[in-house]
Amino acid sequence: MATSELTSIRSQKVKAAKRLAKRAFRDRDRAFLAEGPQAVREALRLPGVTVELFATADAGSRHPAIMADAAAAGVPVHLASGEVMAELAQTVTPQGVLAVCRLLHVPLIEAVREDARLVAVLAHVRDPGNAGTVLRTADAAGADAVVFTDASVDPYNGKCVRASAGSLFHLPVATGEPFARTVALLRERGLRVLAADGAGERTLDDVDLSGPTAWVFGNEAWGLPEEILAEADEVVRVPIYGGAESLNLATAAAVCLYASARAQREK
Amino acid sequence: MATSELTSIRSQKVKAAKRLAKRAFRDRDRAFLAEGPQAVREALRLPGVTVELFATADAGSRHPAIMADAAAAGVPVHLASGEVMAELAQTVTPQGVLAVCRLLHVPLIEAVREDARLVAVLAHVRDPGNAGTVLRTADAAGADAVVFTDASVDPYNGKCVRASAGSLFHLPVATGEPFARTVALLRERGLRVLAADGAGERTLDDVDLSGPTAWVFGNEAWGLPEEILAEADEVVRVPIYGGAESLNLATAAAVCLYASARAQREK
Numbered sequence: 001m002a003t004s005e006l007t008s009i010r011s012q013k014v015k016a017a018k019r020l021a022k023r024a025f026r027d028r029d030r031a032f033l034a035e036g037p038q039a040v041r042e043a044l045r046l047p048g049v050t051v052e053l054f055a056t057a058d059a060g061s062r063h064p065a066i067m068a069d070a071a072a073a074g075v076p077v078h079l080a081s082g083e084v085m086a087e088l089a090q091t092v093t094p095q096g097v098l099a100v101c102r103l104l105h106v107p108l109i110e111a112v113r114e115d116a117r118l119v120a121v122l123a124h125v126r127d128p129g130n131a132g133t134v135l136r137t138a139d140a141a142g143a144d145a146v147v148f149t150d151a152s153v154d155p156y157n158g159k160c161v162r163a164s165a166g167s168l169f170h171l172p173v174a175t176g177e178p179f180a181r182t183v184a185l186l187r188e189r190g191l192r193v194l195a196a197d198g199a200g201e202r203t204l205d206d207v208d209l210s211g212p213t214a215w216v217f218g219n220e221a222w223g224l225p226e227e228i229l230a231e232a233d234e235v236v237r238v239p240i241y242g243g244a245e246s247l248n249l250a251t252a253a254a255v256c257l258y259a260s261a262r263a264q265r266e267k
Numbered sequence: 268m269a270t271s272e273l274t275s276i277r278s279q280k281v282k283a284a285k286r287l288a289k290r291a292f293r294d295r296d297r298a299f300l301a302e303g304p305q306a307v308r309e310a311l312r313l314p315g316v317t318v319e320l321f322a323t324a325d326a327g328s329r330h331p332a333i334m335a336d337a338a339a340a341g342v343p344v345h346l347a348s349g350e351v352m353a354e355l356a357q358t359v360t361p362q363g364v365l366a367v368c369r370l371l372h373v374p375l376i377e378a379v380r381e382d383a384r385l386v387a388v389l390a391h392v393r394d395p396g397n398a399g400t401v402l403r404t405a406d407a408a409g410a411d412a413v414v415f416t417d418a419s420v421d422p423y424n425g426k427c428v429r430a431s432a433g434s435l436f437h438l439p440v441a442t443g444e445p446f447a448r449t450v451a452l453l454r455e456r457g458l459r460v461l462a463a464d465g466a467g468e469r470t471l472d473d474v475d476l477s478g479p480t481a482w483v484f485g486n487e488a489w490g491l492p493e494e495i496l497a498e499a500d501e502v503v504r505v506p507i508y509g510g511a512e513s514l515n516l517a518t519a520a521a522v523c524l525y526a527s528a529r530a531q532r533e534k
Contacts, residue, residue, distance in 0.1 A: 133518060136511055137514060139509040140505070141508055165513075167510065167511050205532070238525070241407065243434065243437030244406040244434050245432065247407050248403065248430075251404050254514070254521045258525075258526075261508055262472055
């Protein structure tokens, strides 16, 4: 460890990191917090992303590989007291390591490449836990990019980062784009834009998913707004075979993304 | 409304309902709480399930159909003050209606009928939100039954009931069975027992899912224990095409259950 232990929650370093829990400061400082060994490990794998690391002495000795990676990358490590870690962490039981990372924003035009075949668009997702789960699922299904439109939650929200389980660091994530511009670019790239919504006439099983596809996911409570349904190439619903009224957002997204992944591979 | 307004959180009626938030009392009284208009509506649809209803005056006038259904079914309705509702409800923003319901337990042998084709088994699911989401997804995918083994969370836990979004009332749910007995009965009924786990050699795409199938889902953090993997007819994993280490439990269950639903219908 490079420094002596931070023990005061009033220290400038701690205050500067702590305020990144708020979106206004994340936007201003172009930085966010990644909490826990899994997220920190993934952050350190990407050159230039990790600005600094906070670790308790205990966590430092539990995760020697993380400490070694940080040292090799020239990332400053601040030894933090339990109290300081509790102040910085957003979880009830902090895992003892926490990184300040630069925002990973990729411009939409770079995130969605010419050869993209599977893209997830979060159009009106407000719950950060849901958003992070969809990001993780898109990564698992082999998506080429994820787009958070300007009506969705901030992907750098702590809950979203944690729910993504490292996936935020795995694939290009574009953010803050208006939906209309997103759709225009997706079409230009040759992707078919499918809105996932219970209002769809055809179900997932009736649609040919073998071509390049962008899935648009909406809000858990009220689905997708009319203008987005109208803008999409097609509105598709997950078939409901039993008595349930609907699926929750993250499980519906999983079914759609995996249906695409399979159809593209069967082709 | 049949009664005068309950305003004291110390009244016997309120105390008797409130204690159902704890499993020991649910087991003793053979009753649980269903919160919110959706759950209450579904409960009232099943004859003999709803024991009594608590409603604020405000919620009563917002949901006249629920009040009418309760009256038609002879279910006593207790008018509750906002304070009493806040005491009974387990949500931060109570929706003003709450039912005391009899446990819906169906013995395993009745829950899994001779002609069952799709069953979900929650073998070591400890998080009630996850468990409720899997129950909702199983219902949506047209499962014939859901089994909570004795190592899983109580399906009548308030969080599980809410996450199930009414599905707890839609299909037979067996609970508290040892895993070995569950597997024995599933086999007797002609179902193939597939354990969903990252340790599986074959993926979902490589397995014939057209026949009667029971899916076994484990714990989010550590998957399924060895003895369950050994007991299953096959261990199957959801393919991971991207950088994610795994899917979360509820999304993995959604992908598996919908793969079965589709394969059984394509047959």
